[in-house]
Structure formats: structure tokens, C-alpha cells
Amino acid sequence: MRHESFANVHFREFSTRPLDLAVVVPTFNEAANVRPLLDKLAITLAGLHFEVIFVDDNSPDNTADLVRSIARSNPNVRIVHRIGRRGLSSAVIEGMLATAAPILAVMDGDLQHDETILPRLYHAVTSGNAEIAVGTRYTDGGGVGDWDKTRHRISRWATHLAQKVIGTPLSDPMSGFFIIRRETLMAAMPNISGVGFKILLDIVASLPKAPKIAEIPFQFRAREVGESKLGPLVAAEYLSLLAEKTIGKFIPIRFLKFLCVGSLGVLVHLSVLAVTLSLNISFFNAQTTAVAIAIAFNFFLNNIFTYSDRMLKGWALMRGLLSFYLIASIGAVANIGIGTWVNAQDGRWWLAGVTGVIVGAAWNFTASSFFTWRK
Numbered sequence: 001m002r003h004e005s006f007a008n009v010h011f012r013e014f015s016t017r018p019l020d021l022a023v024v025v026p027t028f029n030e031a032a033n034v035r036p037l038l039d040k041l042a043i044t045l046a047g048l049h050f051e052v053i054f055v056d057d058n059s060p061d062n063t064a065d066l067v068r069s070i071a072r073s074n075p076n077v078r079i080v081h082r083i084g085r086r087g088l089s090s091a092v093i094e095g096m097l098a099t100a101a102p103i104l105a106v107m108d109g110d111l112q113h114d115e116t117i118l119p120r121l122y123h124a125v126t127s128g129n130a131e132i133a134v135g136t137r138y139t140d141g142g143g144v145g146d147w148d149k150t151r152h153r154i155s156r157w158a159t160h161l162a163q164k165v166i167g168t169p170l171s172d173p174m175s176g177f178f179i180i181r182r183e184t185l186m187a188a189m190p191n192i193s194g195v196g197f198k199i200l201l202d203i204v205a206s207l208p209k210a211p212k213i214a215e216i217p218f219q220f221r222a223r224e225v226g227e228s229k230l231g232p233l234v235a236a237e238y239l240s241l242l243a244e245k246t247i248g249k250f251i252p253i254r255f256l257k258f259l260c261v262g263s264l265g266v267l268v269h270l271s272v273l274a275v276t277l278s279l280n281i282s283f284f285n286a287q288t289t290a291v292a293i294a295i296a297f298n299f300f301l302n303n304i305f306t307y308s309d310r311m312l313k314g315w316a317l318m319r320g321l322l323s324f325y326l327i328a329s330i331g332a333v334a335n336i337g338i339g340t341w342v343n344a345q346d347g348r349w350w351l352a353g354v355t356g357v358i359v360g361a362a363w364n365f366t367a368s369s370f371f372t373w374r375k
């Protein structure tokens with residue numbers, strides 16, 4: 001079998017030599033691409049002592065089992081198998097932290113990245129010219145193959161946004177194909193966000209000082225087997241990453257999301273109040289109904305938006321709703337109590353109102369992140 005030869009030759013020749021390079025490959029449903037990728041890497045990287053680490057999020061097509069079966073007879077192939085989690089960036093981070101190699105390559109598992117530029121990327125970082133070497137689709141010689149107009153436009157727009165918002169020097173900040181020195185990665189780690197799918201942008205924006213970057217153009221190949229994972233979630237997580245790398249330095253993005261949901265909750269509250277009052281119900285009953293509905297609205301929206309990474313389902317969802325009702329009730333008491341106290345001290349009604357709201361929101365956020373959506 002073809003890749004057994006990869007196993008034997010590779011291990012026999014290099015087992016006494018220290019590791020030069022690790023290639024980290026995030027996968028989700030890429031079983032059909034695993035063997036072809038290993039064969040291509042064995043040819044391109046012949047001469048280097050490298051290992052390939054697949055990080056698989058429990059793909060239904062059993063990519064992880066396949067990699068494990070190859071790894072059994074090939075110590076240069078490894079698997080990090082994650083269960084109950086998704087996300088390309090966090091997968092890549094775990095793969096990079098799971099190896100001892102001094103130089104780390106990251107590439108997709110679907111054969112879209114042209115592996116033949118890996119030696120040039122490797123040379124760029126080992127020669128001392130760069131700390132990060134990136135395969136780019138947006139300089140002369142690079143390209144995106146047969147993308148349709150819409151995808152092209154979205155990608156260009158997202159690239160501009162990253163360049164404007166973060167001021168990154170990368171021509172292709174969305175690229176998932178690069179090689180980085182271990183020290184450079186470790187310098188970025190304390191600030192890394194790990195959200196979403198754009199790990200290169202995350203790393204570069206997390207470094208305390210601008211890294212030396214080399215860019216090497218390549219043609220992004222068309223995907224032949226397997227399915228793309230692009231979709232609205234990828235787009236939403238991209239915007240979250242940009243927010244985290246900008247205003248996120250001053251205020252937690254999760255708290256901002258919580259406040260956005262809370263503001264919508266106020267609109268829901270007022271709408272329900274208006275409708276119930278128009279039905280000739282007493283104010284007390286109308287207000288109680290509005291509060292109950294607004295709290296449930298906040299809970300469900302926070303569950304899919306603010307805490308999408310810890311989303312509650314089934315019975316946990318019901319338990320979460322109850323705990324959120326309890327927390328929000330305490331928040332309301334704190335809001336009223338503190339507001340009344342400030343009003344008595346200061347006399348400015350609006351200041352008292354705002355202080356009550358801030359204290360209530362901070363309590364709701366902190367308590368619910370500990371009890372309702374605990375990690």
C-alpha cells in the first residue's frame with residue numbers, strides 16, 4: 001500500500017533525528033483526502049523529519065478512525081480527536097500545542113492548499129528572513145481558481161475589512177496556509193482568541209509586536225472531494241474575531257453581545273406591555289407577563305448568540321431557563337434597590353435609573369455565565 005511505504009521509509013530514515021517540522025491539519029469530514037494528502041506531503045517534504053497532526057472534531061465520516069489506523073503503523077502521523085467541540089482555529093491551536101516541533105505548518109485537509117510551496121515557506125522561517133511565512137492567494141502568482149463572483153466578492157470584502165479594522169500587513173489574512181516559528185506562536189498565545197476559522201489573523205493580531213512576514217503566492221485548488229464548511233456561522237464568527245481584536249481589548253465581546261440581547265429584550269418587553277394593556281388587563285398583570293416573556297426571550301437569544309459555544313439543549317435548556325429566571329429576578333431587585341438608593345443620595349433620576357440598569361446587567365451577566373452557561 002502506498003502510504004505504508006511513507007510510514008516505513010520515513011520512520012526508519014529519521015527516527016534518530018530531532019523533529020524539524022509538524023504539519024497541523026484541521027479536519028471535518030475529510031476521510032477521502034487523508035491518504036492523498038499524506039502521500040503528497042511525503043514527496044514534497046522528503047529530507048525533513050516531520051510529523052503530521054490531524055485535529056478532527058469527531059467527523060461523522062470517521063476521519064479520526066482512519067487517521068488512527070494509519071498512525072498505528074506510522075509514528076509520524078498523529079491524531080488529536082476532539083469530541084463535543086467545533087471550530088477550526090481552536091483545532092489548529094490544540095494541534096500546534098500537541099507537538100514538540102520547533103516549526104509549525106498549518107494547512108487544510110482538503111488538498112486545496114498547494115503543498116509544493118511548503119519547502120519555500122519552511123526555508124523562509126528557518127533562514128531567519130521571517131517569523132511567519134504565509135501562502136497567499138492575493139499577490140502576483142497567487143489565485144483562487146474557479147470561485148464564483150459572489151464568493152470572490154465576499155472574500156475580498158472580508159480581506160479589506162481585516163486590513164482596515166486591524167491594520168494587518170497580510171495580503172491574504174484569511175489564508176489558512178502558513179508556517180510559523182514556535183517562539184512566535186508562543187508569544188501570541190496569551191492574547192489569542194481562538195474563536196472562529198481565521199487562525200492566522202488571530203495570531204498576527206495577538207502578537208505584541210508586528211512579526212516579520214514572508215508571503216509566497218499559490219493557486220488555491222478547487223475542492224474535489226468532501227464538502228465546504230463555509231456558511232453564515234463562519235461569517236458571524238469572523239466578525240466576532242474582528243470585534244475581539246479591536247474593542248475586545250477594552251470590554252469583553254460576550255458582555256457586549258449580552259447587552260445587545262438585553263436591549264432587544266427591552267423592546268420585546270414594551271411591545272408585550274402595549275399589547276396586553278390594549279386587552280384591558282390590569283397594569284400589574286400586563287407588566288408581569290411582559291417581564292416573564294422578555295426574560296425568556298433574553299434567555300433563548302443569549303443561548304444561541306452570546307453563548308453559542310456553550311449552547312444548552314434538552315433538559316439542560318429547561319434547567320438553564322429556570323436558573324436564568326432566578327438570576328434575572330435578583331438582578332431586578334438589585335436594579336431597583338441601587339437605583340432608589342442613588343436617587344435618594346443624588347436626586348438626579350436619570351443617573352439613578354442608569355446606575356440601577358448597569359448594576360442589574362452586570363449581575364445578570366456575571367451570575368448567568370457562572371450558573372446558567374457554566375463551562
Ligand SMILES: Nc1nc2c(ncn2[C@@H]2O[C@H](COP(=O)(O)OP(=O)(O)OP(=O)(O)O)[C@@H](O)[C@H]2O)c(=O)[nH]1
Binds near residue numbers: 028030091107109
Ligand atoms: N477540526 C475542524 N476542522 C474544520 C472545521 N471546519 C473546517 N475544518 C477543516 O478546515 C479546513 C478548511 O475548511 P473548508 O471548509 O475547506 O474551508 P475553505 O477551504 O475556506 O472553503 P472551501 O473552498 O469551500 O473548501 C478543512 O480541512 C476542513 O475539514 C472544524 O470545525 N473543526
Ligand SMILES: [Mg+2]
Binds near residue numbers: 108112228
Ligand atoms: Mg477548503
